[in-house]
Amino acid sequence: QRSRQSNVAPSGDVARAHHHGTIQAATVINAAGYRGGEVAAMVGQYLPIVTLSHQYLVTEDIPELVARGAARLPLLRDPDVSYYLRQERQGMLLGPYEWQATAHWLDGLPQEFAHQLFDDDLGRLEKYIDAACERVPILGSAGIKSVINGPIPYAPDGNPLIGPVPGLPGFFHCCAFTFGISQAGGAGKVIAEWVANGQPEWDVWPLDSRRFLEFANPRYxxxxxxxxxxxxxxxxxxxxxxxxxxxxxxxxxxxxxxxxxxxxxxxxxxxxxxxxx
Known part of the structure; x- marks a missing residue:
């Protein structure tokens, strides 16, 4: 933890090198998130993963919500416009999946980027903010408290990349989670069973990192x-x-x-x- 990994050198037992030294390990799990492609490259593999930016905004407190006390509003999704809207404390949180998706770091991630955010880009959200204000009018008078614009990893089909790497016994992928909180429990169970038992209880081919062959190049x-x-x-x-x-x-x-x-x-x-x- 809190160690920068510099290399993974398979030789007999898998070896993992970082800036404090080298650790010999029988099992290595690539759970590096949006840096999963970098870790895969250390063992000579291309991992089909791209980092996109996803934005959401949080409003200031809304008097009508404050007046409701502990009662909370249900989550609202508008698939026609492509956004989700939910209560966040005494304000609202609006997050679109916009049609101006922006990819980052196609030529490699900056080493110094860790637990950081991108600059706000509210221009991309204007259409969705207007639509949400029409659907939920109290948003129109609410100020914006914060804008979160962060990296999110995507595989070509949006599913995680989980499973063993052919030809590298003891090396597994467990990354490319676009909805990490909702997927975490099942992913933890699956990867633990793969490591401990050689295969998971369930058929998880839609998540298996081996589902993408050589055709899944950077362009694709x-x-x-x-x-x-x-x-x-x-x-x-x-x-x-x-x-x-x-x-x-x-x-x-x-x-x-x-x-x-x-x-x-x-x-x-x-x-x-x-x-x-």
Whole structure:
């Protein structure tokens, strides 16, 4: 804890180096959050993870909420506009998943960044603030107490990256949590069972870090992460195939099928014809 990790050198037992020395360990878990990609690179692996910025604002106390005493309002989500709104003490907290998602550190994270925030960027939130004030009019007269604009890691599909690394016994990933508080309990159970028993009790393939193969390169990861962020409150349709980052891999017959009007889906990065209209 509070030690800067400089290297992970697998040799027999996994070795983890930091600025106080080297620790020999039979098991290493990459739980480095938005620095998970850096730790993966130390063992020669690319981890499909992108850091986006997510903002929310907290208002000053609102007299109508103060008058309610201990009674609290329910959480409100507006999927049409794409924001959530909930009571925060005697004020309100508004957080959008905006359509101007901003990626950071595509060329590497600054070493000095730790437990910090980005500068406020309220211009990105103006549309959502206006919509929330229309839905909940008392927001219109409330002052802004604080704006939080922080880093949030995203895998291409928005799910965590949990599980063992092929070819590196004893090395596991447990990172890319976009909703860490809600996912923490289940993730802790799964990774503990993976380490102790060799496999978890549940089938967690949608979270398994091995679900992304070589096709999930930086270009694909960035495009998909932004698409996923922007669609957090989007309607999920059955067998939906979202377009960002595609095509990643195509067969020799792809162009001919496309000319014939094929509609494609993607599996394992490969474009495959699923129907002809």
């Amino acid at each position: 990861t960035l495009a998909k992460a932004i698409e996923t962020y922007q669609q957090e409150y989007g309607i999920g349709y059955p067998v939906e195939e979202r377009p960002a980052g595609r095509p990643a891999k195509t067969s020799p017959v792809y162009q001919r099928l496309k000319e014939k009007g094929a509609r494609f889906g993607a599996r394992g990065g490969w474009e495959r014809a699923v129907y002809f209209p």
